[in-house]
Amino acid sequence: MRQSELFTKTQKTLPKDEESKNAKLLLQAGFIHKEMAGVYSFLPLGRRVMENIMQIIREEMNALDGQEIFLTSLQDSAPWRASGRWSDEVVDVWFKTKLKNDTEIGLANTHEEPLTALMRNHIQSYRDLPVYVYQFQTKLRNELRAKSGIMRTREFIMKDLYSFCRTKEEHEQFYELAKQSYLKIFDRVGLGEQTYVTAASGGSFSKYSHEFQTVCEAGEDTIYIDEQQRTAVNKEIIDEPEYDKSKLKEAKAVEVGNIFTLGTKYSEALSLLYQDEQGKKHPVFMGSYGIGPARTMGTIAEVYADEKGLVWPEQVAPFLVHLIALPGVEAKADGLYDTLQKQGIEVLYDDRQHVQPGAKFADADLIGIPYRAVVSEQTVKQNSVEVKKRLEQNPQLIPWEQSYEFFKQHSFASRQGHRN
Amino acid sequence: MRQSELFTKTQKTLPKDEESKNAKLLLQAGFIHKEMAGVYSFLPLGRRVMENIMQIIREEMNALDGQEIFLTSLQDSAPWRASGRWSDEVVDVWFKTKLKNDTEIGLANTHEEPLTALMRNHIQSYRDLPVYVYQFQTKLRNELRAKSGIMRTREFIMKDLYSFCRTKEEHEQFYELAKQSYLKIFDRVGLGEQTYVTAASGGSFSKYSHEFQTVCEAGEDTIYIDEQQRTAVNKEIIDEPEYDKSKLKEAKAVEVGNIFTLGTKYSEALSLLYQDEQGKKHPVFMGSYGIGPARTMGTIAEVYADEKGLVWPEQVAPFLVHLIALPGVEAKADGLYDTLQKQGIEVLYDDRQHVQPGAKFADADLIGIPYRAVVSEQTVKQNSVEVKKRLEQNPQLIPWEQSYEFFKQHSFASRQGHRN
Numbered sequence: 001m002r003q004s005e006l007f008t009k010t011q012k013t014l015p016k017d018e019e020s021k022n023a024k025l026l027l028q029a030g031f032i033h034k035e036m037a038g039v040y041s042f043l044p045l046g047r048r049v050m051e052n053i054m055q056i057i058r059e060e061m062n063a064l065d066g067q068e069i070f071l072t073s074l075q076d077s078a079p080w081r082a083s084g085r086w087s088d089e090v091v092d093v094w095f096k097t098k099l100k101n102d103t104e105i106g107l108a109n110t111h112e113e114p115l116t117a118l119m120r121n122h123i124q125s126y127r128d129l130p131v132y133v134y135q136f137q138t139k140l141r142n143e144l145r146a147k148s149g150i151m152r153t154r155e156f157i158m159k160d161l162y163s164f165c166r167t168k169e170e171h172e173q174f175y176e177l178a179k180q181s182y183l184k185i186f187d188r189v190g191l192g193e194q195t196y197v198t199a200a201s202g203g204s205f206s207k208y209s210h211e212f213q214t215v216c217e218a219g220e221d222t223i224y225i226d227e228q229q230r231t232a233v234n235k236e237i238i239d240e241p242e243y244d245k246s247k248l249k250e251a252k253a254v255e256v257g258n259i260f261t262l263g264t265k266y267s268e269a270l271s272l273l274y275q276d277e278q279g280k281k282h283p284v285f286m287g288s289y290g291i292g293p294a295r296t297m298g299t300i301a302e303v304y305a306d307e308k309g310l311v312w313p314e315q316v317a318p319f320l321v322h323l324i325a326l327p328g329v330e331a332k333a334d335g336l337y338d339t340l341q342k343q344g345i346e347v348l349y350d351d352r353q354h355v356q357p358g359a360k361f362a363d364a365d366l367i368g369i370p371y372r373a374v375v376s377e378q379t380v381k382q383n384s385v386e387v388k389k390r391l392e393q394n395p396q397l398i399p400w401e402q403s404y405e406f407f408k409q410h411s412f413a414s415r416q417g418h419r420n
Numbered sequence: 421m422r423q424s425e426l427f428t429k430t431q432k433t434l435p436k437d438e439e440s441k442n443a444k445l446l447l448q449a450g451f452i453h454k455e456m457a458g459v460y461s462f463l464p465l466g467r468r469v470m471e472n473i474m475q476i477i478r479e480e481m482n483a484l485d486g487q488e489i490f491l492t493s494l495q496d497s498a499p500w501r502a503s504g505r506w507s508d509e510v511v512d513v514w515f516k517t518k519l520k521n522d523t524e525i526g527l528a529n530t531h532e533e534p535l536t537a538l539m540r541n542h543i544q545s546y547r548d549l550p551v552y553v554y555q556f557q558t559k560l561r562n563e564l565r566a567k568s569g570i571m572r573t574r575e576f577i578m579k580d581l582y583s584f585c586r587t588k589e590e591h592e593q594f595y596e597l598a599k600q601s602y603l604k605i606f607d608r609v610g611l612g613e614q615t616y617v618t619a620a621s622g623g624s625f626s627k628y629s630h631e632f633q634t635v636c637e638a639g640e641d642t643i644y645i646d647e648q649q650r651t652a653v654n655k656e657i658i659d660e661p662e663y664d665k666s667k668l669k670e671a672k673a674v675e676v677g678n679i680f681t682l683g684t685k686y687s688e689a690l691s692l693l694y695q696d697e698q699g700k701k702h703p704v705f706m707g708s709y710g711i712g713p714a715r716t717m718g719t720i721a722e723v724y725a726d727e728k729g730l731v732w733p734e735q736v737a738p739f740l741v742h743l744i745a746l747p748g749v750e751a752k753a754d755g756l757y758d759t760l761q762k763q764g765i766e767v768l769y770d771d772r773q774h775v776q777p778g779a780k781f782a783d784a785d786l787i788g789i790p791y792r793a794v795v796s797e798q799t800v801k802q803n804s805v806e807v808k809k810r811l812e813q814n815p816q817l818i819p820w821e822q823s824y825e826f827f828k829q830h831s832f833a834s835r836q837g838h839r840n
Contacts, residue, residue, distance in 0.1 A: 005485065005551075006487070007487055007539075007542050007543075007548070007551040007553060008542050009541070009542050009548075011541060030542070033538045033541065035491075035492050035494065035495065035496055035534060036494070036496045036525070039492050039494045039496075040492070041489065041490060041491045041492050041534075041538065042489060042490040043489050044487045044488060044489060047488055047489055047490050050490070065425065067426070067427055067464045068464060068467055069461065069462060069463050069464060069467055070461060070462040070467050070470070071455075071461045072455050072459050072460070072461050072575050073493065073558060073560065073575060074455065074456070074459045074515075074560065074574060074575045075455065076455055076456045076459075095517045095518075096517060097515045097516060097517045097527065098515075099562065099574075100562055100563075100564050105456070107517065107527070114455060114461075118453045118461065119427075121429070121431060121453070122427050122428050122429050122450070123427075127774070128427070128429075131425075131427040133427060138493060138558065140493065140494065142519065142520055143520075144520050154494060154519075155492050155493055155494045354547070
């Protein structure tokens with residue numbers, strides 16, 4: 001895409017109340033826009049990152065035999081009353097509104113109840129199980145405070161997967177597969193090294209659940225890491241007798257995903273039952289598995305950004321190459337842009353005519369695309385293009401004809417299979 | 421996909437209050453689920469149709485140089501107060517809710533106001549124009565009644581495009597391109613023949629706007645068609661002096677899209693200004709362009725369904741082929757399924773073991789996939805597969821080795837380029 005046509009500009013002033021590093025940088029670079037505290041819109045660059053993250057997640061959900069659906073934001077109160085979670089005292093983040101006839105309805109803060117009710121139409125027999133259902137849907141949560149940028153917001157898309165199994169044993173097998181799938185997702189988006197499967201409280205469902213915690217100074221959680229096992233324990237349960245704090249390393253971390261054994265809490269409350277081979281009825285054994293793509297994006301921003309701006313891993317970057325044309329050689333740069341486009345390489349091409357080279361370089365660092373490619377009079381003389389990875393100090397000169405192949409290799413290695 | 425693994429089942433009983441043909445069939449076939457009146461979730465088959473429709477729209481929006489963004493459902497009241505549309509007496513479909521600090525906020529029924537406010541950060545000069553911005557985002561509208569199935573709901577995804585131009589002339593050029601783009605979209609989703617560009621009232625913005633009306637008995641609108649010109653006039657303005665009712669054909673129709681000249685109403689109210697070459701400030705000239713993918717899907721259901729069930733055009737169908745295995749030749753059918761999958765042909769494979777052939781045929785008719793392919797003892801004897809288009813009476817026998825090529829040709833003709 002030509003940057004002269006991209007409608008967003010990097011911003012010089014920021015909303016006054018913005019505290020978090022991820023939101024400051026993403027606002028400044030024009031990836032997001034702040035609608036109000038804890039509510040952010042996604043602009044073209046930000047939407048592309050979100051789309052890349054969601055596509056990686058979708059591929060891994062499909063690999064788990066997940067079936068994609070799309071539930072609603074408006075929710076009938078009936079299934080929530082049945083599960084005991086309609087009251088604002090039980091769930092303190094409800095947004096509610098009213099139909100014209102004064103009936104109170106809820107705005108989705110999660111979807112266990114409506115989905116469990118829905119599945120009654122489709123699960124009757126042991127032959128209908130197991131099934132795994134997921135969606136990317138907006139959650140609305142009336143958070144008292146929202147101060148972590150796009151990492152904790154009042155409105156966000158969540159990928160939520162739900163599993164429906166016959167027995168606890170069948171559930172546990174899937175739960176283990178889901179855990180591996182999540183590790184693969186965080187690895188693919190570029191957070192593999194910093195992310196730990198973390199034992200956490202199971203809430204009202206079971207003794208423990210698992211969180212995926214990414215080590216990061218801006219994190220709201222504290223975890224204790226066992227580096228050898230690549231696991232961690234959330235502070236909330238570290239005092240349980242089975243953990244030995246002294247052998248673990250304390251760190252701040254962001255919860256980028258979580259997986260829960262729900263058991264039969266919702267299936268019993270909402271009568272989601274199946275008949276076994278003998279015709280006997282049992283409640284379905286459930287689990288839920290969440291990842292917030294925007295929180296993942298915010299965490300990537302927090303983990304990798306430096307003093308100059310954002311730094312995107314290749315797999316999720318809005319473009320692979322940021323091509324910059326310096327004055328006098330625009331036609332040459334145009335040619336390279338066209339060639340790269342034809343090769344299917346995603347390029348943001350800074351063809352802006354009224355912007356100084358220094359400002360172009362500063363914008364490129366702020367936006368954080370993995371490869372910067374500069375075409376200048378000097379490089380043209382040497383029949384080459386100057387390429388620099390975002391975090392490297394020294395650029396390398398790559399001969400003109402090799403540059404397509406260079407980027408194509410990187411493009412195929414990191415990004416194929418999940419881009420449309 | 422194997423139908424034995426698809427979690428949805430065709431339904432025998434329907435919600436009692438359902439009146440519309442589209443919702444009845446889509447519910448019965450397991451494409452959607454009714455959460456409450458006017459609020460429907462999309463199950464795997466329905467989501468695939470939605471995705472296909474949205475991908476066609478996305479491709480055409482990108483061809484118009486539209487840049488995709490994603491705004492929010494929660495909306496600050498400030499820009500709405502500035503435009504005079506915050507009051508429930510002005511906009512009678514508002515859903516509103518409250519933050520913890522008791523601040524009233526809106527739930528998006530449309531996005532002109534927040535987007536106009538947002539664009540102030542990115543449009544300052546004539547050099548920044550024109551730009552075109554679009555999204556697929558949920559609209560929430562507190563309709564008094566909802567009785568047209570998925571064609572008029574309280575919650576729906578809308579594709580809304582907004583244009584920002586320097587002058588009325590520049591706007592009119594784009595408006596004409598958008599009109600052609602819309603016709604192409606309705607053509608590609610299979611509604612080209614039945615859809616007319618229809619002159620309608622311009623509301624508070626300008627004298628006229630344009631609707632895209634699809635002739636359909638279930639439509640809420642009445643239009644007057646000029647078949648030669650392929651245009652129509654909405655009943656609401658047919659008595660204007662420039663129209664001659666006697667020469668036009670009356671028909672019921674569904675408004676599947678609309679395009680509006682907004683002019684400077686919002687840019688003036690919200691101070692979205694640009695400086696011209698002389699440094700003089702002007703309000704930006706705007707337009708908006710909407711299509712509801714779910715309404716499009718409902719209209720396709722209404723227009724094409726017969727007494728046996730749904731009928732999907734190839735371009736939007738959830739799968740291209742519905743492969744049915746009859747008893748005794750399952751291994752042979754498995755082989756065909758694997759081969760078709762490998763060729764990239766989208767197949768729903770009815771491999772269910774405890775379902776009678778008659779029930780499989782009835783389900784295939786109800787679900788409405790374009791090609792039914794049956795593998796039976798008889799067809800296997802003849803080294804062939806029995807293929808029937810959904811609306812045809814008589815099947816044809818296609819030799820085994822030619823069947824891949826047969827479906828591949830249809831697959832490439834209708835569906836490539838917009839499937840992932």
